[in-house]
Amino acid sequence: MKTESKISGYVLRSAVAMLLFSCVVVALSSAINVSKQPPKVPAAENDTAFGVNAHENAASVAGSAIRRNRTLTFTDRVAYQRAIEEVYWRHRIWPKANAGPKPPLDKVTPQAQIEKKVEDYLRNSQALEDYWQRPITPDQLQTEMERIASHTKQPGVLRELFAALGNDSFVIAECLARSVLAERLLTGLYGHDERFHGELKRRAEAELRTHPSVRQMKQTSGLYTEMEWIKSDSAREEDDRRAEGAVKLNGSEWGETVQKLAAMFGNGDPVAAGVSRAKGKGDPVTAAPNAFGAAQPTRLPPEKLLAQIKTDALSPLQEDDAHYYAVAVMNKGKDRLKLATVAWLKEPLRSWLAKAEAQLPMTMAAVRANYTLPVMAGPSDKSRP
Numbered sequence: 001m002k003t004e005s006k007i008s009g010y011v012l013r014s015a016v017a018m019l020l021f022s023c024v025v026v027a028l029s030s031a032i033n034v035s036k037q038p039p040k041v042p043a044a045e046n047d048t049a050f051g052v053n054a055h056e057n058a059a060s061v062a063g064s065a066i067r068r069n070r071t072l073t074f075t076d077r078v079a080y081q082r083a084i085e086e087v088y089w090r091h092r093i094w095p096k097a098n099a100g101p102k103p104p105l106d107k108v109t110p111q112a113q114i115e116k117k118v119e120d121y122l123r124n125s126q127a128l129e130d131y132w133q134r135p136i137t138p139d140q141l142q143t144e145m146e147r148i149a150s151h152t153k154q155p156g157v158l159r160e161l162f163a164a165l166g167n168d169s170f171v172i173a174e175c176l177a178r179s180v181l182a183e184r185l186l187t188g189l190y191g192h193d194e195r196f197h198g199e200l201k202r203r204a205e206a207e208l209r210t211h212p213s214v215r216q217m218k219q220t221s222g223l224y225t226e227m228e229w230i231k232s233d234s235a236r237e238e239d240d241r242r243a244e245g246a247v248k249l250n251g252s253e254w255g256e257t258v259q260k261l262a263a264m265f266g267n268g269d270p271v272a273a274g275v276s277r278a279k280g281k282g283d284p285v286t287a288a289p290n291a292f293g294a295a296q297p298t299r300l301p302p303e304k305l306l307a308q309i310k311t312d313a314l315s316p317l318q319e320d321d322a323h324y325y326a327v328a329v330m331n332k333g334k335d336r337l338k339l340a341t342v343a344w345l346k347e348p349l350r351s352w353l354a355k356a357e358a359q360l361p362m363t364m365a366a367v368r369a370n371y372t373l374p375v376m377a378g379p380s381d382k383s384r385p
Contacts, residue, residue, distance in 0.1 A: 069368045070170055077118045077364075078111075080175040083164040085109055091157055117179070122362040123353065124182035130360065132189050136181060138369040144177040145169070149374035158376060169371035190349050191321030197346045204324040204344045205317055214312050214328040214340065222325070222342035229257060231335035254335070255302045261337070262305040264315045264327065306332060322346055 072080075086105055094102035129135040152158045165171045194201060207220040218224045232248035249257060315327045325343035332338075353360075 071364055071367065072171070072174055074115075074118065074362065074364065077122075077175055078115055080165055080171055081114050081118050084161060084176065085114065087157065087160045087164050090160075119362055120353075121179035121182050122364070123357060123360040124186045125178060126360045126363055127353070127356065128182065128185055128189070131356075132193075134185065134189070136178060136185070138173070138367065138371065140181060141173040141177045141369075142371055144181040145173055145371070146374045148177065148180070149376045152376070155376045162373070167373065169373045170367075170369060172373070173369065173371050174367075187321055187349055190352065191346065192319065196352060197324075200344055200346060201317070201319075201324055204326075208314065208317060208326055212314060214314055214330070217314065217326070217328065217340060217342045220342050222344045224340070224342050226330070226338065226340045229254075229337045229339060257337070258302040258305045258309070261327075261329065262308050264318065265308075265310045265313060265329075303334070306334070322348070 082105075089105045089109070125136050149155075149158065161176060162172060165175060190196065204220075204222065207222070211217065211219050228246040230246045230248050231254040232250060309329055309332060311329045311332055313328060318325050318327065323343040323345055325341055328340045330338045330340050
């Protein structure tokens with residue numbers, strides 16, 4: 001039952017995936033033991049990278065770039081991947097409850113696992129080109145490096161990662177940014193490609209046509225779940241504790257959830273979507289004239305949107321990366337919503353890739369790139385991931 005409960009929670013979160021801001025994916029892979037023995041990574045080719053010359057300042061380093069054809073062998077990539085893993089392993093907290101000291105990385109991450117991570121991001125990159133004609137470009141990798149540097153909450157750890165890769169912008173782009181970017185792009189493209197999910201979509205649409213009411217949701221082949229969403233605040237903390245299994249939302253999450261639900265049941269009506277265009281100036285709720293005097297769309301407050309959300313009505317078929325789904329609001333209150341969801345699970349990306357693997361070579365062609373090390377603002381961060 002615990003497993004079913006976890007699945008239910010996940011599916012419902014997916015069902016209202018649009019309802020909450022997505023967190024950006026920045027999970028990076030693996031490394032070698034550098035605490036006592038430095039990793040044997042290939043020598044960096046960027047002569048002006050961080051730490052090479054103590055007389056160079058950050059600005060000159062950030063401006064350094066690689067402007068020649070280069071390639072990395074599979075062995076090179078595996079060595080760099082181990083260096084990445086070691087940085088993360090050093091910062092991972094070893095629970096006090098665990099018997100014995102924290103083991104070295106080699107004891108928990110075998111060589112084959114490191115190699116598999118390299119194979120995965122190379123094949124992900126190749127899949128983008130072969131199936132969607134979207135090869136990852138040097139400009140995209142440069143942008144991804146800058147995104148990682150500007151959004152990191154742990155600049156100290158990121159500096160360690162850069163150092164483990166020789167502060168070489170080419171290596172950082174290829175071994176750090178590529179794995180993150182390829183995973184994100186592939187997940188989005190595969191998840192919404194009807195070549196792979198069209199049959200499931202048509203089946204879900206047909207079942208909703210023959211079972212159009214909330215009472216009939218359980219009669220479909222989709223996974224049916226129910227969950228309550230609660231706007232959390234200190235005044236209701238004790239009451240919230242009694243709502244076992246409920247999802248607690250802060251003020252901004254609650255507002256986003258209500259707005260998305262209003263849009264889902266509004267059939268494109270801008271008012272139902274939480275946005276209104278005032279016909280005249282002076283409406284304090286909806287009028288927001290711009291510099292040219294035209295009224296701009298403004299968001300309605302959650303309490304007004306709640307009144308527009310239908311109960312006991314099934315939404316049109318929705319979609320996220322992992323599911324097709326339909327939602328019904330069973331009950332609603334000032335700060336509570338009870339939702340029912342029926343979801344059809346798409347074939348997971350990893351399952352599809354496992355079958356496509358034989359047709360996806362691990363290419364390591366030479367690249368002519370003009371990468372620049374991104375600048376990270378803020379002091380070194382010693383916090384742990």
